[in-house]
Amino acid sequence: MTNNKIPIRIAGLGYSVPKTVVTNDDLTKLYETSDEWIYTRTGIKERRIVSGNEDAIDLGYKAAQNAMKKSGLKPEDIDCVIAASSAPPQLYPALACHIQARLGIPDFVPSFDLTAACTGLIYSLQVARGLIGAGLYKNILIVASDNNSRLLDWTDRGTSILFGDGAGAMVVEPAQDGIDDVLALDIRADGVIGQYIYMNMPGKNCPLVEQAEIEQNPKIHMAGRDVYKFVVSTLPQYVDKCIEDAGKIPEDIDYLIPHQANQRIIEALQQRLNYSDDKVISNIKYYGNTSAASIPIALVEGVEQGKIKLGCTAILCGFGAGMTWGTAVVRLREGIC
Ligand code: COA
Numbered sequence: 001m002t003n004n005k006i007p008i009r010i011a012g013l014g015y016s017v018p019k020t021v022v023t024n025d026d027l028t029k030l031y032e033t034s035d036e037w038i039y040t041r042t043g044i045k046e047r048r049i050v051s052g053n054e055d056a057i058d059l060g061y062k063a064a065q066n067a068m069k070k071s072g073l074k075p076e077d078i079d080c081v082i083a084a085s086s087a088p089p090q091l092y093p094a095l096a097c098h099i100q101a102r103l104g105i106p107d108f109v110p111s112f113d114l115t116a117a118c119t120g121l122i123y124s125l126q127v128a129r130g131l132i133g134a135g136l137y138k139n140i141l142i143v144a145s146d147n148n149s150r151l152l153d154w155t156d157r158g159t160s161i162l163f164g165d166g167a168g169a170m171v172v173e174p175a176q177d178g179i180d181d182v183l184a185l186d187i188r189a190d191g192v193i194g195q196y197i198y199m200n201m202p203g204k205n206c207p208l209v210e211q212a213e214i215e216q217n218p219k220i221h222m223a224g225r226d227v228y229k230f231v232v233s234t235l236p237q238y239v240d241k242c243i244e245d246a247g248k249i250p251e252d253i254d255y256l257i258p259h260q261a262n263q264r265i266i267e268a269l270q271q272r273l274n275y276s277d278d279k280v281i282s283n284i285k286y287y288g289n290t291s292a293a294s295i296p297i298a299l300v301e302g303v304e305q306g307k308i309k310l311g312c313t314a315i316l317c318g319f320g321a322g323m324t325w326g327t328a329v330v331r332l333r334e335g336i337c
Pocket residue numbers: 032033034037038041042118157158159161162222223224225226227228261262289319320321
């Protein structure tokens with residue numbers, strides 16, 4: 001879907017991360033590993049994780065407040081809330097309903113979660129684009145927030161080294177000037193390889209029937225090497241195609257803002273596009289993989305640090321459990337973050 005009946009404007013972006021920093025050296029207290037092993041294989045030095053009662057709702061709320069402020073919209077202007085969350089503190093009420101209540105978004109606006117793991121922001125943008133394009137809603141708040149640190153097995157050194165917590169938010173609205181900020185967007189899934197990353201739900205059958213074998217302390221399971229191989233062999237062609245769908249060539253795009261899962265995956269994409277380091281946004285070193293939040297965190301922090309000059313175009317690309325993946329060429333206007 002490249003052409004929308006109603007063009008959309010990305011009106012505001014924000015993010016929020018927990019204060020608590022856990023370094024690679026800290027992880028050596030949990031299992032046998034080293035800063036050198038983790039950094040050379042992933043590009044990660046440290047990650048932020050929630051502490052005490054802080055959770056993905058708190059992070060999402062702060063990110064949403066920041067994005068709303070930049071958009072100039074007030075809670076009463078929002079008419080739909082989508083939360084991209086695969087690691088929420090509660091399965092229901094949806095994280096989006098918590099955000100709606102905390103922000104004081106009135107008039108009983110629809111609020112729901114969308115589970116596409118680390119591709120959640122791009123999936124949500126596609127859904128928002130469809131809803132606005134169909135004329136159903138106008139101003140949509142997207143909140144991407146995940147609490148992976150609570151779902152990890154902190155004895156599994158192959159998986160728990162990778163993830164951190166964080167939230168990002170985006171406000172989208174119909175573009176009054178008729179210029180669509182989404183030049184092209186493509187979302188994909190392959191459930192056949194869903195076992196590469198999964199998390200079971202606990203539960204028991206009714207005591208009157210035979211019991212099922214269900215994991216009672218669920219945690220994130222990941223076949224890291226399979227994920228790595230799949231992503232580097234699949235994602236680059238979709239990046240190429242999305243740029244082509246936008247009517248552009250790689251040189252026309254100012255920045256590559258990829259999901260922050262592994263520095264080596266980011267470098268594979270960089271090489272494919274033949275981009276210099278200043279065109280590729282990476283902050284995985286300080287945050288690890290924050291799931292659906294990683295793209296908006298990298299984007300907004302990139303602007304704050306002067307790595308990204310707004311008034312530009314960028315290609316966003318993400319992948320995650322499902323397996324899901326997605327790409328989007330977007331216009332980033334001045335003043336959105
Ligand atoms: N510290 C030290 N050694 C570790 C370790 C750690 N944290 N984690 C694993 N190892 C060991 C393993 O036990 C194994 O030892 P063995 O050969 O004696 O059995 C060895 O290192 C290699 O393990 P392997 O899992 O094959 O490593 P890898 O080179 O594939 O790297 C990842 C593991 C997770 C870093 C890598 O596969 C990866 O980043 N994959 C992508 C995952 C991803 O992006 N997921 C998110 C998707 S949204």
